[in-house]
Amino acid sequence: MSLYRDTAVVLRVQKLGEADRIVTLLTRKHGKVRAVAKGVRRTRSRWGARLEPFNHVDVQCYTGRSLDVITQAQTVDAFGAGIVGDYPRYTAGCAILETADRLVAEEGEPTMRVYLLLVGAIRAMAGRERDPSLVLDAFLLRAMSHAGWAPAITECAKCAEPGPHRAFSVAGGGAVCEVCRPPGSALPSPETFSLLDALLHGDWDLADAAVPAVRRDTSGLVAAHLQWHLERQLRSLPLVERRAPP
Numbered sequence: 001m002s003l004y005r006d007t008a009v010v011l012r013v014q015k016l017g018e019a020d021r022i023v024t025l026l027t028r029k030h031g032k033v034r035a036v037a038k039g040v041r042r043t044r045s046r047w048g049a050r051l052e053p054f055n056h057v058d059v060q061c062y063t064g065r066s067l068d069v070i071t072q073a074q075t076v077d078a079f080g081a082g083i084v085g086d087y088p089r090y091t092a093g094c095a096i097l098e099t100a101d102r103l104v105a106e107e108g109e110p111t112m113r114v115y116l117l118l119v120g121a122i123r124a125m126a127g128r129e130r131d132p133s134l135v136l137d138a139f140l141l142r143a144m145s146h147a148g149w150a151p152a153i154t155e156c157a158k159c160a161e162p163g164p165h166r167a168f169s170v171a172g173g174g175a176v177c178e179v180c181r182p183p184g185s186a187l188p189s190p191e192t193f194s195l196l197d198a199l200l201h202g203d204w205d206l207a208d209a210a211v212p213a214v215r216r217d218t219s220g221l222v223a224a225h226l227q228w229h230l231e232r233q234l235r236s237l238p239l240v241e242r243r244a245p246p
Helices: 087-103 112-127 132-147 190-201 204-208 212-230
Strands: 003-016 020-027 032-037 056-062 068-077 167-169 174-176
Touching (some): 003 032, 020 056, 087 112, 132 190, 132 204, 132 212, 190 212
16 A cells, blocks of 8 residues: 655546545646545545535545545645635636646646646635636636647747737637638737737736726637647536626
8 A cells, every 4th residue: 555645626526336436636746636535425524525626635645456545635725615606716617627637638647837827726716806717718828838739929820920910720829920821710809919918928917907808809719729729628618607897
């Protein structure tokens, strides 16, 4: 039996048997881990509530044949309390968790940067200081950058000619010049390109000042670019409720 301890964010949970649960965790040192939490669905369980999606926990596990087994769990940050009661934040948070789960395909794959991005995004979502749709789009852009899928914004995705450019091609990799522009490219506004760049690099003053139409167009481009590279649709993205800023 090999014991290990790590900090993790709970990505999702599944029922197992009558009282157990399979918990998918994104850990700091061990990558994505699927582990069994025994007896946590019983009403007398002392730590079952700690292993809920969005929670940041310190877990101790031992290595099993097919699934690891969680033996201890302590709450580091109860992010779920600041998210689940607000529908826009909850839906955006679910999209963040699902994206992290999809990007880390293999269990045990080193994922320190994705873990840090995830903790920062969930903390910002729970803190309620930022628009949840902006936090979601910023996380998606930075996670795609880690995966090598970041869209070109300030130069042409094909010939690297410095911009600004008028067209954006999801299949082409982002902004494209007039020479490289393929048929069917979108023509977002210059403000949309500015918001994409601001979210990728953390310029929150510019991001917070964006008007609803620009935020909506930016969200559409980010979602389309992500799902093109994932080669599948995220189930939670269509449910995200995007409200106009006050």
